[in-house]
Amino acid sequence: MTNKIAVIGGGSWATAIIKMLSDNTSPKEIFWWMRDTEAISYIKNFKHNPKYLSAVEISIPSSNVSADLNFIVDHADYIILNVPAAFLRSTLSDLKPEQLKGKKIISAIKGMVPEYNQIIATFLNENFDVPYHNILVISGPCHAEEVALEKLSYLTIAGTDKKLAAVFSDFLSNRYIKTITSDDIFGTEYAAVLKNIYAVASGICHGLGYGDNFQAVLISNAIREIKDFVDAVHPIERDIKESAYLGDLLVTAYSQFSRNRTFGNMIGKGYTVKSAQLEMNMIAEGYYATHSMYQINKNFGVNMPILSAVYSILYEKEIPQQSIKLLTEKLS
Ligand SMILES: NC(=O)C1=CN([C@@H]2O[C@H](COP(=O)(O)OP(=O)(O)OC[C@H]3O[C@@H](n4cnc5c(N)ncnc54)[C@H](OP(=O)(O)O)[C@@H]3O)[C@@H](O)[C@H]2O)C=CC1
Numbered sequence: 001m002t003n004k005i006a007v008i009g010g011g012s013w014a015t016a017i018i019k020m021l022s023d024n025t026s027p028k029e030i031f032w033w034m035r036d037t038e039a040i041s042y043i044k045n046f047k048h049n050p051k052y053l054s055a056v057e058i059s060i061p062s063s064n065v066s067a068d069l070n071f072i073v074d075h076a077d078y079i080i081l082n083v084p085a086a087f088l089r090s091t092l093s094d095l096k097p098e099q100l101k102g103k104k105i106i107s108a109i110k111g112m113v114p115e116y117n118q119i120i121a122t123f124l125n126e127n128f129d130v131p132y133h134n135i136l137v138i139s140g141p142c143h144a145e146e147v148a149l150e151k152l153s154y155l156t157i158a159g160t161d162k163k164l165a166a167v168f169s170d171f172l173s174n175r176y177i178k179t180i181t182s183d184d185i186f187g188t189e190y191a192a193v194l195k196n197i198y199a200v201a202s203g204i205c206h207g208l209g210y211g212d213n214f215q216a217v218l219i220s221n222a223i224r225e226i227k228d229f230v231d232a233v234h235p236i237e238r239d240i241k242e243s244a245y246l247g248d249l250l251v252t253a254y255s256q257f258s259r260n261r262t263f264g265n266m267i268g269k270g271y272t273v274k275s276a277q278l279e280m281n282m283i284a285e286g287y288y289a290t291h292s293m294y295q296i297n298k299n300f301g302v303n304m305p306i307l308s309a310v311y312s313i314l315y316e317k318e319i320p321q322q323s324i325k326l327l328t329e330k331l332s
């Protein structure tokens with residue numbers, strides 16, 4: 001039986017995932033949903049996504065690319081969710097839990113559903129009755145732009161069912177993608193959400209003129225905040241130095257490709273949140289995640305001074321210079 005895999009979302013990471021799946025040699029049929037019908041026509045005619053990673057050649061059949069979510073979901077056994085978290089609830093609003101019954105749902109999203117302050121696995125479980133053993137998460141240090149260039153990258157596939165994680169990782173791995181499996185689905189998701197916030201912090205500090213010496217201190221403190229938070233939320237044995245945790249923090253905080261760092265840099269340089277968002281045609285998840293994580297941490301009470309500083313800048317209109325100056329007194 002041919003495995004049928006759908007990707008939901010039309011941005012850069014979805015385009016990169018389509019490429020990875022296509023360059024993997026195991027037999028499969030790939031389906032792709034996006035909301036933009038003009039982009040769909042372009043893909044059908046010219047085999048490239050016009051707006052994101054437009055150099056990537058799209059080799060899946062034209063009839064498998066559609067803006068009809070029901071058509072795509074009903075055809076697939078594996079459904080990879082990849083719209084930014086802020087738009088997930090509205091994207092899935094017409095879908096009924098029965099339509100996902102028995103299907104394997106994979107989140108490639110690194111963000112929180114803002115309406116519920118939930119990670120994606122919890123959102124799927126509580127709102128669509130998807131059992132945790134049918135949910136996987138794709139994470140790890142990997143920018144879509146480098147996938148387009150076929151630069152060697154490592155992905156972590158996390159799930160409570162490690163066998164399913166291994167089966168699914170065999171659909172993704174190829175000449176330039178190596179996969180690692182993990183059973184830490186909650187820690188992996190929360191770490192991926194948090195690293196975006198710290199990449200925003202890194203960008204803010206860069207925009208304010210802080211140098212590499214300070215960035216190293218900031219990121220050392222950031223990984224401690226991540227560890228303390230994931231240990232509080234889901235206390236299991238984990239090595240925070242693994243690439244799904246530390247690696248993803250490093251690549252996002254330091255890479256020229258990071259949307260979150262770019263957004264933070266603009267804030268540090270004096271842009272308002274609105275103007276920074278308008279300037280980017282891509283989504284910085286860290287903006288929304290800062291609000292959700294700040295609310296969630298009220299229940300856990302973990303000491304997270306970097307999170308609080310970013311929150312004060314993005315949501316309390318504090319002046320970046322002042323918030324970061326105060327933060328510098330709390331780092332070690
Ligand atoms: N890019 C990367 O390297 C990686 C991204 N991720 C994660 O993947 C997820 C998707 O990000 P990414 O692919 O980078 O997205 P991009 O920033 O490349 O693209 C933005 C996407 O959001 C959609 N969008 C924008 N506004 C709305 C709206 N109001 N309603 C519905 N959809 C909207 C866009 O659709 P449209 O074009 O129709 O406007 C487009 O598909 C995020 O959670 C991100 O953290 C994870 C790993 C790597």
Ligand SMILES: O=C(CO)COP(=O)(O)O
Nearest residue numbers: 140141142143258259260
């Ligand atoms: O998750 C990512 C890299 O692993 C992408 O991060 P950005 O959204 O900041 O580009």
